[in-house]
Amino acid sequence: MNIEVRARDHGQNTRLDIVDCDFHPKLTIEQMRPFLSNQWWNYIQTYGNRSRHGYSKGYAYPKMTPQAARRDAWPPGGGLPASDLDFVKQQHLDFYGISAAIMNPLSPTGQGDMNVELSVAMATAANEAQLANWTGRDPRLKSSVVVPYEDGVASAAEVRKRAGNKDFAQVFMLSRTGEAAGRKRYWPIYEAAVEAGLPVGIHAFGYSGWPMTSSGYPSFYIEEMTEHATSAQVMVTSMIMEGIFERLPELKVVLIECGFGWLPALGWRLDKQWKRLKDEVPHLKMAPSEYIKKHFWVTTQPMEETENPDHLIEVMNWIGMDRIMFSSDYPHWDFDDPFVSLPPTLTDEQRRKIYSGNARALYRLD
Amino acid sequence: MTNMTEHGAIDCDVHPGVPDVAALLPHLETFWRDQAVDRGLNSLDSNAYPLKSPLTSRPEWRGKNGLPAASAKEVGGQVFGRWQAGFAILNCLYGVQLLFSEDMAAAFCRALNDYIAREWLDRDPRMRASIVIPMQNTEYAVDEIERCAKDKRFVQVLVLAMQEVPLGRRHFWKIYAACERHGLPLGIHAGSSYRNPVTALGWPTWYIEDYAAQAPGFQSQVASLITEGVLAKHPGLKVVLIESGVTWLPGFLWRFGKFWRGLRTEVPWVDRAPWEIVRDHFRLTIQPFDAPDDPHAVERAIEHLRSDDILLYASDYPHWQFDGDAVVPAGFSPALRKKIAIDNPLATYVRLKEDAR
Numbered sequence: 001m002n003i004e005v006r007a008r009d010h011g012q013n014t015r016l017d018i019v020d021c022d023f024h025p026k027l028t029i030e031q032m033r034p035f036l037s038n039q040w041w042n043y044i045q046t047y048g049n050r051s052r053h054g055y056s057k058g059y060a061y062p063k064m065t066p067q068a069a070r071r072d073a074w075p076p077g078g079g080l081p082a083s084d085l086d087f088v089k090q091q092h093l094d095f096y097g098i099s100a101a102i103m104n105p106l107s108p109t110g111q112g113d114m115n116v117e118l119s120v121a122m123a124t125a126a127n128e129a130q131l132a133n134w135t136g137r138d139p140r141l142k143s144s145v146v147v148p149y150e151d152g153v154a155s156a157a158e159v160r161k162r163a164g165n166k167d168f169a170q171v172f173m174l175s176r177t178g179e180a181a182g183r184k185r186y187w188p189i190y191e192a193a194v195e196a197g198l199p200v201g202i203h204a205f206g207y208s209g210w211p212m213t214s215s216g217y218p219s220f221y222i223e224e225m226t227e228h229a230t231s232a233q234v235m236v237t238s239m240i241m242e243g244i245f246e247r248l249p250e251l252k253v254v255l256i257e258c259g260f261g262w263l264p265a266l267g268w269r270l271d272k273q274w275k276r277l278k279d280e281v282p283h284l285k286m287a288p289s290e291y292i293k294k295h296f297w298v299t300t301q302p303m304e305e306t307e308n309p310d311h312l313i314e315v316m317n318w319i320g321m322d323r324i325m326f327s328s329d330y331p332h333w334d335f336d337d338p339f340v341s342l343p344p345t346l347t348d349e350q351r352r353k354i355y356s357g358n359a360r361a362l363y364r365l366d
Numbered sequence: 367m368t369n370m371t372e373h374g375a376i377d378c379d380v381h382p383g384v385p386d387v388a389a390l391l392p393h394l395e396t397f398w399r400d401q402a403v404d405r406g407l408n409s410l411d412s413n414a415y416p417l418k419s420p421l422t423s424r425p426e427w428r429g430k431n432g433l434p435a436a437s438a439k440e441v442g443g444q445v446f447g448r449w450q451a452g453f454a455i456l457n458c459l460y461g462v463q464l465l466f467s468e469d470m471a472a473a474f475c476r477a478l479n480d481y482i483a484r485e486w487l488d489r490d491p492r493m494r495a496s497i498v499i500p501m502q503n504t505e506y507a508v509d510e511i512e513r514c515a516k517d518k519r520f521v522q523v524l525v526l527a528m529q530e531v532p533l534g535r536r537h538f539w540k541i542y543a544a545c546e547r548h549g550l551p552l553g554i555h556a557g558s559s560y561r562n563p564v565t566a567l568g569w570p571t572w573y574i575e576d577y578a579a580q581a582p583g584f585q586s587q588v589a590s591l592i593t594e595g596v597l598a599k600h601p602g603l604k605v606v607l608i609e610s611g612v613t614w615l616p617g618f619l620w621r622f623g624k625f626w627r628g629l630r631t632e633v634p635w636v637d638r639a640p641w642e643i644v645r646d647h648f649r650l651t652i653q654p655f656d657a658p659d660d661p662h663a664v665e666r667a668i669e670h671l672r673s674d675d676i677l678l679y680a681s682d683y684p685h686w687q688f689d690g691d692a693v694v695p696a697g698f699s700p701a702l703r704k705k706i707a708i709d710n711p712l713a714t715y716v717r718l719k720e721d722a723r
Contacts, residue, residue, distance in 0.1 A: 302624060
């Protein structure tokens with residue numbers, strides 16, 4: 001059997017409408033300063049952000065490249081990768097002909113900080129900084145509502161503040177929350193998101209304060225990366241078992257950079273156990289896998305790499321070609337190139353959906 | 367429907383019951399027997415298997431007192447009688463691995479292994495067992511392996527999926543050397559020592575979440591054993607994932623394999639793709655087989671494993687994982703059924719090939 005190993009030619013791809021569902025603009029603390037009180041500004045200068053791990057600068061597990069970025073993503077004019085809109089356009093948005101990009105700002109946004117009040121202040125500042133420095137300057141860019149998710153009520157207030165503003169495409173959380181995402185403390189966030197008509201995007205990463213595995217802390221960065229998928233599995237399980245989708249039937253959740261190869265098997269496993277243990281969770285009205293099909297979307301990067309390419313297509317079909325959305329993760333080291341990362345055997349219709357159609361429908365981009 | 371039983375199969379996961387601590391008293395040393403009695407230590411049942419949960423035992427397999435798998439006779443009747451297995455490997459899940467005192471844990475492991483030998487193995491020549499070890503202390507764990515390995519009816523070393531620290535960590539390697547030396551696979555069974563929350567996001571609300579989280583727990587341990595280099599250091603070691611579920615494996619390996627390609631300079635001793643290491647060293651028991659009931663879906667799930675060698679027949683008795691006698695789900699080909707029932711277990715458990723005692 002002949003298998004195409006490369007995507008079709010560049011010309012054909014450039015005519016594709018591409019929506020990038022995971023672009024990481026680098027907000028700087030200086031950009032956030034106008035939107036922070038003097039008290040919090042001084043606090044940040046003195047004590048800084050304190051994530052739920054030991055290091056005051058950098059990461060619990062050293063990344064394999066500085067800033068976990070592509071080595072060519074550092075702007076020639078200085079500054080951190082993806083901090084310079086002009087260079088982002090040149091290297092990414094214009095280069096690939098991307099027609100819309102969902103911005104998912106990571107640190108410094110204060111999410112998951114030990115000091116929840118600081119998270120509250122920084123989330124507002126991060127949202128204002130996105131509008132001032134990014135969406136206001138390029139209409140292709142859409143902001144995410146950064147929420148201080150460990151405070152559900154404050155998060156809901158932040159979401160309501162942004163409701164109706166078309167510059168915001170989703171509510172934004174990280175996957176490693178202090179409690180599993182289905183727990184009651186987070187319900188106000190989901191209620192506000194549904195009210196605002198926004199999906200909730202949950203991006204891998206963050207520090208929950210708990211060890212990254214149920215057997216304590218692993219040793220290596222490669223394990224931290226692999227463990228994002230395990231965290232995502234227990235997160236999805238929690239959201240289903242706590243009954244949040246019965247309470248909020250309109251809730252839509254996007255799993256960003258969590259991978260997706262594990263999702264069908266998780267649904268099967270939960271269905272199997274639910275059959276045996278359903279008396280424990282009578283608030284569930286249908287099989288767990290049905291909640292997954294109804295409420296979850298996934299982004300592609302890091303694109304799963306199967307040994308047999310047919311298996312990848314099979315897994316994508318199990319999830320549903322209408323639930324998978326292209327993402328690049330620019331400017332990070334494991335960036336997926338829009339021109340080559342999707343399997344070449346997808347049909348044109350499937351490619352249209354994954355590259356843009358699904359995202360346009362979910363995020364109401366038209 | 368084809369014949370549901372595999373005559374002469376090796377049932378690689380059967381759970382002997384321990385009614386209470388009193389059953390272990392005759393096997394405890396005097397000091398620990400006194401401690402247990404004086405301190406009112408009656409039960410070491412683990413939260414991993416709530417006694418009355420339907421998953422812990424199929425209702426009709428419970429005895430008059432509500433306890434399942436109470437005797438060698440009862441278990442043998444089901445596993446050897448009804449399901450026609452030739453051998454069964456007993457994996458005792460009594461919660462001695464949860465104890466916080468290293469000394470107490472070692473004493474209870476000794477008592478438990480002796481209890482299994484006297485009350486179970488001595489009563490049915492078709493039974494084999496795993497050595498339960500105190501992971502609380504590596505030296506004690508190695509001592510217990512050395513002590514029990516003399517009895518060839520012990521064919522495996524048993525640890526729980528969720529530990530205080532990941533299983534790949536170097537201070538455990540003496541345990542793996544002992545496993546390799548004695549031809550004992552390292553059996554990792556669902557369950558937790560409850561040193562850490564059972565999820566990376568803390569303690570879940572519902573028992574079903576705890577049980578579901580076992581699969582990610584296994585994923586973390588496979589990643590740890592490979593990245594730390596255990597299999598590079600111990601090329602003869604076999605690892606059996608027991609009651610782990612099966613269908614999570616391909617998706618896990620795709621992601622792990624992709625990151626290995628990108629990040630292998632961090633762990634240079636991992637000199638080949640994780641899926642190759644898994645195929646050479648890891649085995650999984652088939653129950654719970656976490657695929658849809660549709661035989662075609664089962665076939666597809668098996669195909670994604672890309673190996674006929676890695677599955678082992680197991681009923682997981684008395685845990686209620688399947689209905690009727692469908693130990694092997696529909697969708698396994700006859701050739702694969704035979705392979706997982708006999709060939710694969712014999713290739714994994716080298717001691718099964720030797721004469722008992």
